[in-house]
Amino acid sequence: MDSTTDTPLIIVAGATGELGGLIAHALRDRGAGVRALVRPGTESSRLADLRARGVEIREVSLESVPDLTKACSGAHCVVSALSGLGEVIIDLQTNLLKATEQAGVKRFIPSDYSLDFTRLPRGTNRNLDFRMTFQEIADASGLEVTSVLNGMFTDLLKGDAPLIVKPISRVVYWGDVGQPMDMTSMRDTAAYTARVAMDSSTPRWLRIAGEVVDAEGLRRAASAAYGKDFKTLRVGGIGVLSTMIDLTRLLLPKREEVFPPWQGMQYMRNMLSGRGKHPSLDNNRYPDLDWESVRAVLVGDSAGSRN
DSSP, X not given: OOOOOSSOEEEEETTTSHHHHHHHHHHHHTTOEEEEEEOTTOOGGGTHHHHHXXXXXXXXXXXXXXXXXXXXXXXXXXXXXXXXXXIIIIIIHHHHXXXXXXXXXXXXXXXXXXXXXXXXXXXXXXXXXXXXXXXXXXXXXXXXXXXXXXXXXXXXXGTTSTTEEGGGTEEEEESOTTOOEEEXXXXXXXXXXXXXXXXXXXXXXXXXXXXXXOHHHHHHHHHHHHTSOOEEEEEEOHHHHHHHHHHHHHHOOOTTSSSOHHHHHHHHHHHHTSTTOOSSOOGGGSTTOOOOOHHHHHHHHHHHHHO
């Protein structure tokens, strides 16, 4: 299944971000050549770790399709780990898509890395709406496009996603306590994406989860990781969460931010409602990968907080 060339060159856009950097490192660990596309004038301190791992740095404007085309020349696959609003996910990523095709590169991995937005109606999640729009553009291209969908990054449970509330030892949720949720660490998402990038033939969609867990499972994982008894706390139904989203968006719109509070709440609604749940998983495509559990990720958080 893992059919690769001997020393493929993989382009990574967004390698100065956390996920993009992990993807670049995972590719280098597997022996691939990596060329990171970075914005002109990027601070050298943000590139030091990439250079230390043998990543080629290419400064290029994402607004210039001709320059991007030159930068993508000779690649086996182009991987996008870009992050932003519509200007980035739709406009600039479309430039990267066009450059990939014009450079003669056959394969493209978009910056999707999310729950299964193919199962959602438009309007339930602003940032995923951007990805739906780009999906239509990508599918109209002549490229072999593969999206990696990972559910939610497990790492967000350490603070950014307010499901595990450490000060009061509670796992909060809306809806059904038994609703399963797909969660994958950034490390595992990056490792899997690296394998996909080096693979010669992959399907349009690949869905993964380091662990599928419900609110009760989160409670057990948090209790074990932090060494104290957590309890679950149902805040209300999905309708209550929707009302909270509407009020938060009205009072604190912050539309120019990529992840305003209401955006994270939209994502939790997509997960807790079950509408963004993966119908099946493709973890076994690369059976040698070792998946991090929710507990393992939280144990790392617990150890870090004691240091």
